Amino acid sequence: MSTLAHIDRLTLIGTGLIGGSLALGLKQAGFVGEIVGCGRRGSQLQRALELGVIDRSEPDPAAAVAGAGLVVVCVPVLAMPAIFAAIAPAMRPDAVLTDVGSTKQSVIDAAQQAFGELPAGFVPGHPIAGTEHSGVEAAFATLYQQRLSILTPTPASSESAIATVQAMWQACGARVAVLDAEHHDDVLAATSHLPHVLAFALVDLLASRADHDEVFAYAAGGFRDFTRIASSSPDMWRDIASANRHALTQNLDALIERLQGLRAAIAVDDRRTVHACFSRAKQARDNYVDLVEEVQT
């Protein structure tokens, strides 16, 4: 079932995995007329055009947003201030603006800075989806199906702008949840940013061993899954770690403390404490999987 086109012209700033998949999903749903793509790297933009992800390329952000009813910014979070500054004077006054940044308070701060005051058309967003691959070649139309997209409207966000951004994600098959930006940043620090930092730290530790060849040769399937996210983009994750460093360091402290407690229990062979921790974790993880499967079926 295709949705009627709501938006004549959508401008996509950043045409990598996340932006490219959004464009493909929206085209498939008939949600947009024209998609204008804008990006820093000419080769990526050219490839997006060849793959049919965008209809027209425009390297200059201000020129790209001219006449667009909906602007979606899909760049690493630390690149957002410069993009907002470039597009602020060029946007249609009634345009809706959203983003896909993994941290939300930093994006809101950047918009405040660039626009002077938060625009009514601005609705920060964050789709909880992705793969460890990056770039437009990795984009696919169904990335957001059955996934969650979180919106963190500001006090200035208008009801109609919120409705447009919500409809956009629903057109791609996503469910939409609304969350306070600060709570979003804390929850995502725990469930996404912290695991990424852990996976990067673990693989980096193993790679630094003198016997790293053997270590990787003897690693099992569990290791492959556990470290999948360590193949994610270092640029993107450096930005996220920086932009959300307050919540991330708090979550890292809590985890380090828990690891130290577990380490102490293992060292004195306190099997009861170790077993209790493992059991609680298994129970919570099994419940989580049941929950996910319930939502997806």
Next chain:
Amino acid sequence: MSTLAHIDRLTLIGTGLIGGSLALGLKQAGFVGEIVGCGRRGSQLQRALELGVIDRSEPDPAAAVAGAGLVVVCVPVLAMPAIFAAIAPAMRPDAVLTDVGSTKQSVIDAAQQAFGELPAGFVPGHPIAGTEHSGVEAAFATLYQQRLSILTPTPASSESAIATVQAMWQACGARVAVLDAEHHDDVLAATSHLPHVLAFALVDLLASRADHDEVFAYAAGGFRDFTRIASSSPDMWRDIASANRHALTQNLDALIERLQGLRAAIAVDDRRTVHACFSRAKQARDNYVDLVEEVQT
């Protein structure tokens, strides 16, 4: 292509995922005549019989090993001392004995204790395979195909016993590597035991939050993969953490130190250090995946 039967009677002590999959693989390969199954839980043993994983059940370990040319012990590592003590007086003098324990020095110590001196027929082993599921219902014949099985022979292990255990794993489609027991324990602490402890600790931390419902509701696919191993058996992993606590605490200390360094860099927004760590990790993880794919094709 089926291998000729080498072993008239094989006794399997412990018929869960690991032992059950071994039995199914060996039957499919025509490597064994009769498989006698022994286990602590009658229901599990009965189910193994019904599923055709074993040909005969014998709850008493000493009775089970009588007349067997090959005995494979597939119980959690802390249960091995009692099993070895029970079977030591009952085994055929020329029988080959191996195990599948995830830690090797503790198993060797247990055998030394039970047998007085290490038997020539004893060849400790560890297949690097498994899933997060446990029990005979989860067993399947192809679990070991293209996987690695590590043998850690003792100075007393005979060449012919090593060759028998090697042939057993190869019959299931596994590759075989030989490693020193101490080095095995250190490498596996890093690549398997440490990731399991991390995954358990992370999920336990998140489950302890007041907003744990939201936390799990907003967790993405990366989280599901990252924490898959936290659904593993708490009993089995308590045993492993205990049996390999020396190497595990050393590896935990190294990781905690690295996390503290990364935490400090994130706190002062030292993006260069953070990016360098993430980049090294991505490079190492991508190389590892290439290596795995090379081996499997």
